[in-house]
Amino acid sequence: MKVINSELRPIEAIRYTCMYVGNQPVTCYVIRGKNGDMLIDTGFCFTYDELMKWLKHYDIKHIFLTHAHVDHDLNAARLKKELGADIILNQRDLSLIRHYSRQPVKATKSKYFFRNIQQNVCGPLFRTNPYTPDILLTSENRNLLHELGYDADVVFLPGHTLGSTGIISCGVLYCGDAFTAFWGKPEITPHATSIKLMKRSLETILKLSPEWISPGHGLPVRMESAIPVINGYLADRI
Numbered sequence: 001m002k003v004i005n006s007e008l009r010p011i012e013a014i015r016y017t018c019m020y021v022g023n024q025p026v027t028c029y030v031i032r033g034k035n036g037d038m039l040i041d042t043g044f045c046f047t048y049d050e051l052m053k054w055l056k057h058y059d060i061k062h063i064f065l066t067h068a069h070v071d072h073d074l075n076a077a078r079l080k081k082e083l084g085a086d087i088i089l090n091q092r093d094l095s096l097i098r099h100y101s102r103q104p105v106k107a108t109k110s111k112y113f114f115r116n117i118q119q120n121v122c123g124p125l126f127r128t129n130p131y132t133p134d135i136l137l138t139s140e141n142r143n144l145l146h147e148l149g150y151d152a153d154v155v156f157l158p159g160h161t162l163g164s165t166g167i168i169s170c171g172v173l174y175c176g177d178a179f180t181a182f183w184g185k186p187e188i189t190p191h192a193t194s195i196k197l198m199k200r201s202l203e204t205i206l207k208l209s210p211e212w213i214s215p216g217h218g219l220p221v222r223m224e225s226a227i228p229v230i231n232g233y234l235a236d237r238i
């Protein structure tokens with residue numbers, strides 16, 4: 001399996017591993033904390049061994065899921081057991097666990113029309129092993145990452161799924177699938193449960209203006225390279 005990670009190709013201080021399932025990049029991150037480390041997303045089919053190898057560098061206490069799509073939470077149950085870590089997920093994605101069709105997706109651009117049909121047909125064929133989040137994120141506990149010892153803030157980025165959530169820490173926005181670099185450059189994510197909400201979340205990203213965007217697929221990209229892509233999409237579609 002092709003793997004690019006922060007040890008092989010450092011990008012600022014971002015701790016990442018980008019694992020290629022065929023030609024599909026799946027990226028996980030680690031944020032260091034005072035009491036241990038937090039893994040962001042858990043990979044997909046065939047990535048478990050590579051991820052575990054990489055995680056030997058860390059002391060994972062929390063597993064933060066940016067959303068409950070199978071290419072992000074597939075290994076959650078196994079990693080929780082293996083690492084003894086607590087899983088954090090937005091409450092709005094709770095019912096999505098193992099049930100892709102509970103939040104069907106729409107194409108965010110006309111060119112993704114057929115890809116989107118395929119996504120809605122194939123999505124339900126993959127099933128994550130059952131898991132129960134230990135911490136459900138809501139607007140009430142959005143400061144919890146500080147309480148858990150991380151210099152990091154929760155950023156709600158609904159749209160791709162209703163519970164899509166990112167983390168901003170040290171100038172880096174870990175955004176899950178709210179934005180992507182799937183094809184090796186900054187790009188609008190092809191699918192969204194709510195395009196209207198996704199657009200608002202893109203505006204949130206513009207306002208936050210991090211230095212880097214670390215997406216769930218592909219390598220981290222500089223915000224300055226994402227801005228024209230986001231602005232172009234918002235200008236076209238509003």
Ligand SMILES: [Fe+2]
Nearest residue numbers: 067069160177
């Ligand atoms: Fe997703």
